[in-house]
Amino acid sequence: MIKIEKSNFGTFIQNLSADYSLFAPVGEGQQSAFREVKNAEQINTHIQITQNSPKTVFLPQTEVLFEFSGDDIQSEEKPAKPMFFWGVRSCDAKSLNLLDKVMGQSKQRPDDPAFQDPYWKARFDDAIILTLACNEPASTCFCNWTGGSPFSKDAGDLWAVETETAYLVEPLSEKGEAFVKGLSGYDTASEKDKQSIAKLKKQAESYLQPAVDAETLKEKLPQTWEDPLWDEVSAKCVNCSACAFICPTCYCFDIQDEGKKDKGKRIRTWDCCMFPIFTKEASGHNPRSLARERVRQRVMHKFRYFWEIYGESLCTGCGRCVRVCPVNLDIREVAKQLLEADSAA
Ligand code: SF4
Ligand code: SF4
Structure with a gap:
């Protein structure tokens, strides 16, 4: 474990930005996000959790996948320099790994590029993520519910x-090992430093509410399918989709072509299961036309469906959806109510 004195942080960051596109938490008025930075003064590591997660860099809200003119197709998949992310909270680092299971598929289908998103892989595979421990979790954080x-x-x-x-x-x-080996001029952390970590950890954990067991919730969810509770919790949802657009693990998108027959571009834009037309079929039939069906889908996907395929929850407990919902539909409260519901099997 190496020690970077705060008095040397500016030099450390400046050296980093020579070799990497360096991203870090930046405050923007009431908002905050991971932005490319050039010096330490731009970084705010005291933001508990950024409004926008690092996902927005790897899977931007809107991106041009390629432009074409006649037979000529231009696409920029690879960033000019590998990316380094300083100050990613542990829930967000986990979110990137969860997204990689879907977008990168490097573990599931390592030899099958047909299932791997080249744009995601070009950014994520070479990126270095530095996870910064949360010394003061926010009141909306619940990473402890889902194994974090x-x-x-x-x-x-x-x-x-x-x-x-x-x-x-x-x-x-391994990437981290290679990075640390390439550094020189830094001290090794002392025993006293290590003891201070244990103290900070204990203090940070004391900020969190007792955990709800997400695995028990996963088992219970199928029994709640017809429970009137879904009507109750979804009654106030206004279908704004803020919860999904702010979520570090939501990955649904739409593809649109703009232009004329022989000149134009293909654009990818986030989409969301909370929009009523998300599942509308060409016939006019909509399997999730009601808010109860959409809210249920979102909760089921986070706490059941993803788990069935990939073996873990798709919610990391970052609490962003709790913060942004304009009608205070709190996913933690929904989870607790579902666990307590007397639903028939
Ligand atoms: S707390 Fe909300 S925003 Fe965060 S990962 Fe879970 S569902 Fe997504
Ligand atoms: S943020 Fe709240 S109101 Fe908006 S779609 Fe999500 S649950 Fe519904």
Whole structure:
């Protein structure tokens, strides 16, 4: 574990930005997001959790996949430099791994590019993610429900803790090992530094509410299919889709072509299962025309369907949907109510 003194942080960041496109949390008035930065002054590591997650860099809200003119097709899949993400919270680092299961498919189908999104892979495969432990989780955080923790080392290439005077950094992956080996001039963390980590961890965990067991919820969900509770919880939903657009693990998109017959572009844009027309078929039939069906789908996908395919929850407990919902539809409360519901099997 190496120690980057805060007094050296500016130089560390400047050196990094020479070799990488460096992304970090940046405050923008009331908002915050991961943006490309050139120096340490631009970085705000005290944002508990950015409004927009790092997903927006790897899977942008709107992107031109390619432009064509006659037979000529132009596409920029690969970033000019590999990307380095400083200060990703553990829930967001986990979100990127979950998205990689869908978009990258490197583990499921390593030899089958037909199932791998080249745009995602070109950005994600070479990127280095530094996971920064959360010293002060927000009141909306519930990573502990889905196997996470503010100091989790389960995702990312590097893991860091901010102490009063320094960042303590250790590698988590081969990419992280190679990165740390390439650094010189930094001290190794002392025993006293390591003890301070244990103290910060304990304090961070005390901010979280007791966990609801997501695995029990997964087992219970099929029994709730016809429960009137879905009518109750969805009654106030206004179908704005803010919950899905802000979510670090939602990945649905639409593809549109713009232009004329022999000149134009193909554009990918996020889409969302909370929109009433998301599932409308060409015949006019809509299998999820009611809010209850859409809210149920969202909860089922996060806590059941994804688990059935990939073995874990698609919710990382980042709490963003709790913060942005204009009618206070709180996914934690829905989960608790479902667990308590006396639904018939
Ligand atoms: S469902 Fe809500 S809490 Fe869970 S990952 Fe998405 S935005 Fe975060
Ligand atoms: S943010 Fe709230 S109101 Fe908007 S679609 Fe999601 S649950 Fe419904």
